[in-house]
Amino acid sequence: MKIGFSRISFWGCVAAIIWTLGIYATVVRFFYGLGAATHLSDSVPWGLWIGLDILVGVGLAAGGFFITAMVYLFNLKEYQPIVRPAILTSFLGYGLVIITLLFDLGKPYHIWRPIVMWNHHSVMFEVGWCVLLYTLVLFFEFSPMALERLGLKKPLSLMTRSIPFLVMSGVLLSTLHQSSLGSLYLLVPDKMHPLWYSPLLPFLFFSSAVAAGLAMVIFESYLSSRAFGRALEFSLLVRLSRILVPVVLLYGIIRFKDLAGRGVLGAAFSGSQESLLFMAEVLFGLVLPIIVFSIPAWRNQRAGLFLGAVLVLLGFILNRLNVSITALVGSADVEYTPSWMEWAITASMAAAGVAVFRLAVKHLPVFTHQDTQAKQVNPPLLEPGQAGAGVMAGLGGLLFLLLMALLFGLNRKQAAAKSLDGEAKPLSASAVLRLPAAIVFEPDEASPGRVTFHHQTHVDPTRPGCVSCHATTFRIRPIKSGQAGTVKMDSLYAGKQCGICHNGEQAFRADEECENCHSGR
Amino acid sequence: MKSAILTDLTRCTGCEACVMACREINGLPRTSENHRLNAHTWTAIEHHQGIPIRRHCMQCEQPSCVAACPVGALTKTSEGAVIYDAGRCMGCRYCMIACPFSIPKYEWQARIPRVQKCSFCYDSALKKGHEPACTAACPSGATIYGEREALIKEAQQRIATHPQRYIPTLYGLTEAGGASVLYLSAMPFEKLGFPATIQHKPYPDLTWQELSRIPTMVSAGAAFLFSAWWIINRRIKMANESERSSDQTA
Numbered sequence A: 001m002k003i004g005f006s007r008i009s010f011w012g013c014v015a016a017i018i019w020t021l022g023i024y025a026t027v028v029r030f031f032y033g034l035g036a037a038t039h040l041s042d043s044v045p046w047g048l049w050i051g052l053d054i055l056v057g058v059g060l061a062a063g064g065f066f067i068t069a070m071v072y073l074f075n076l077k078e079y080q081p082i083v084r085p086a087i088l089t090s091f092l093g094y095g096l097v098i099i100t101l102l103f104d105l106g107k108p109y110h111i112w113r114p115i116v117m118w119n120h121h122s123v124m125f126e127v128g129w130c131v132l133l134y135t136l137v138l139f140f141e142f143s144p145m146a147l148e149r150l151g152l153k154k155p156l157s158l159m160t161r162s163i164p165f166l167v168m169s170g171v172l173l174s175t176l177h178q179s180s181l182g183s184l185y186l187l188v189p190d191k192m193h194p195l196w197y198s199p200l201l202p203f204l205f206f207s208s209a210v211a212a213g214l215a216m217v218i219f220e221s222y223l224s225s226r227a228f229g230r231a232l233e234f235s236l237l238v239r240l241s242r243i244l245v246p247v248v249l250l251y252g253i254i255r256f257k258d259l260a261g262r263g264v265l266g267a268a269f270s271g272s273q274e275s276l277l278f279m280a281e282v283l284f285g286l287v288l289p290i291i292v293f294s295i296p297a298w299r300n301q302r303a304g305l306f307l308g309a310v311l312v313l314l315g316f317i318l319n320r321l322n323v324s325i326t327a328l329v330g331s332a333d334v335e336y337t338p339s340w341m342e343w344a345i346t347a348s349m350a351a352a353g354v355a356v357f358r359l360a361v362k363h364l365p366v367f368t369h370q371d372t373q374a375k376q377v378n379p380p381l382l383e384p385g386q387a388g389a390g391v392m393a394g395l396g397g398l399l400f401l402l403l404m405a406l407l408f409g410l411n412r413k414q415a416a417a418k419s420l421d422g423e424a425k426p427l428s429a430s431a432v433l434r435l436p437a438a439i440v441f442e443p444d445e446a447s448p449g450r451v452t453f454h455h456q457t458h459v460d461p462t463r464p465g466c467v468s469c470h471a472t473t474f475r476i477r478p479i480k481s482g483q484a485g486t487v488k489m490d491s492l493y494a495g496k497q498c499g500i501c502h503n504g505e506q507a508f509r510a511d512e513e514c515e516n517c518h519s520g521r
Numbered sequence B: 001m002k003s004a005i006l007t008d009l010t011r012c013t014g015c016e017a018c019v020m021a022c023r024e025i026n027g028l029p030r031t032s033e034n035h036r037l038n039a040h041t042w043t044a045i046e047h048h049q050g051i052p053i054r055r056h057c058m059q060c061e062q063p064s065c066v067a068a069c070p071v072g073a074l075t076k077t078s079e080g081a082v083i084y085d086a087g088r089c090m091g092c093r094y095c096m097i098a099c100p101f102s103i104p105k106y107e108w109q110a111r112i113p114r115v116q117k118c119s120f121c122y123d124s125a126l127k128k129g130h131e132p133a134c135t136a137a138c139p140s141g142a143t144i145y146g147e148r149e150a151l152i153k154e155a156q157q158r159i160a161t162h163p164q165r166y167i168p169t170l171y172g173l174t175e176a177g178g179a180s181v182l183y184l185s186a187m188p189f190e191k192l193g194f195p196a197t198i199q200h201k202p203y204p205d206l207t208w209q210e211l212s213r214i215p216t217m218v219s220a221g222a223a224f225l226f227s228a229w230w231i232i233n234r235r236i237k238m239a240n241e242s243e244r245s246s247d248q249t250a
């Protein structure tokens, strides 16, 4: 493994910057609370961490259960070389998901609560349990790499023998929680945009996670083959892409059948912010990858395969962000742009994932099969002489820019258009408030004249603060039933009744300007 | 007895006495925000179409929030209140997402935050059979407390006797599968800040359909996986053996 010094220090620097920001954000998050570190609010209780770290993270880690099932249950031994990297990715992925969850939970030290406090009616409860158990399964699936390294033969053979059962439970648990992450949103049919709410969410989440998991295996095998100068199991990855394409197609067909069946396909072309983000999701996750994978000249070379996988991943990320953020902020009529600290934590987690993966590859037997195969060190990104390769690289860059522009630019709502609906129109005073009729206080013999109280002159009809008088100083029911007692000037002078305000501060003094009230009318 | 609150929006003057009473009894800080729900305002007077609208937790009969909570921190009591136990809560905020009325609010600024919402004065009143603070404070009788069945009758009678005063909807009768808070109004509710669309069956059914399938799915899945693995494994073994025996004969 030969990595240039300059390359290490460049990526090292990037990681150092990200982690510095991440540590700062961590301190703010845990000492000053979620409100200080994030842009979350009562209208947007779930943001970037749930959308990107949890929903995307869990989906990307789906490669593990799929590949292990192919190899250990269905005996497709040719995929053996990518089993270990896939398990490692999944294990790291779930580890990072759990760590990010600690940031997102209001009370991270209660994360274990679902283990003892059960609510089997809760999808969240089920997801929690499945993620916990599956992380354990992954730990055991991963352990042979460490045991092999440590030379512990006994436990190693025990692990090897129990692998089929681990894999079976892994498949079951993954199927459950990958789909249940979608079921979480089944509870909110009214708050979610119809382009994303669907009774089929569990299936859609599951199938897209399988696609993303496979794409992730291609993506990461490709990158690590370059980074570690390893022979790329290229024919294997091509074969994997042949599984990926039907999965993506199936997902796409069901997705559109569902939209059409619910009659909301029109909303996809309405030109609204949601429709644009939907189209971006479909373009990246469905249309472009299928084009890339269906052209043999592209699919059968490294750059094409890589681009296809990246597109599937981008489409997947967009989909999960759309489900968790776009689809919900619309109905809440708010904006949400993650704070830089939210980004810093997310980036720190991703950087940590890459770093730990590198360490593991360096020190553990992850890529065991490379040694027996012919070495092909550092394959060039573009195979010379292949037409269209350069074009595709350019296209890839362009797409990425476009995606970023969509994500950030469109996030700003057309505030002006929105602000009028839902807002209260200015009140038109009397018609609205039904203020009580005038109240007449008949004079006794010492009084300079009759007093008539008008609510109109005492209440700001746009902000009626009735409680400043009612239920405390002047009780309404006794007044209505004529048992209110009387208003005495002495008590006014003592700062009671009308005198609370008529003291020269809030209103004119009660012992001056008698005729203001005693108008005799 | 199933308690309930009936709020007749045509009688509400927007005086905010309920808001103040709620603050007082629940020891909430006297912030100036009376017009929008937040962690310190459990009932608010919103203004829509120039009409004051009292909002608070609907105390659903089969609450979405209760079904959502992974640790059972939210429960529906037999008296009708939906109450929250901060000691159980882990702060996942799924209840906030799940509530169709977007009622639960969060203490975003706190280091150890809680979910906050109207609890029907469960501890201070309802448990002892008393009336909650807000209805007791209402000077105009716009929001009243009583037995749910009786209040439904009362409301339906009001609609029947004043058909020109009310729209013929008793909100909360079937909304979200029924709620312990009922509303009468002169205007369609979706114009008054209530959700634009609302299901008329209990929300938890939506996820229970999935969850209740899990045992079957798991056993069927396990059976399928195990038999597939067993069959494939056996065939490999047999193939190996026949290979070996043919080796030996050769």
Ligand code: SF4
Residues within 6 Å of the ligand: B056, B057, B058, B059, B060, B063, B064, B065, B066, B082, B098, B099, B100, B101, B102, B103, B104, B117
């Ligand atoms: S209104 Fe919302 S918070 Fe209140 S009981 Fe219903 S679902 Fe729960």
Ligand code: SF4
Residues within 6 Å of the ligand: B068, B069, B070, B071, B072, B073, B074, B088, B089, B090, B091, B092, B093, B094, B095, B096, B115
């Ligand atoms: S935030 Fe607390 S009360 Fe709400 S669902 Fe999560 S654990 Fe339950």
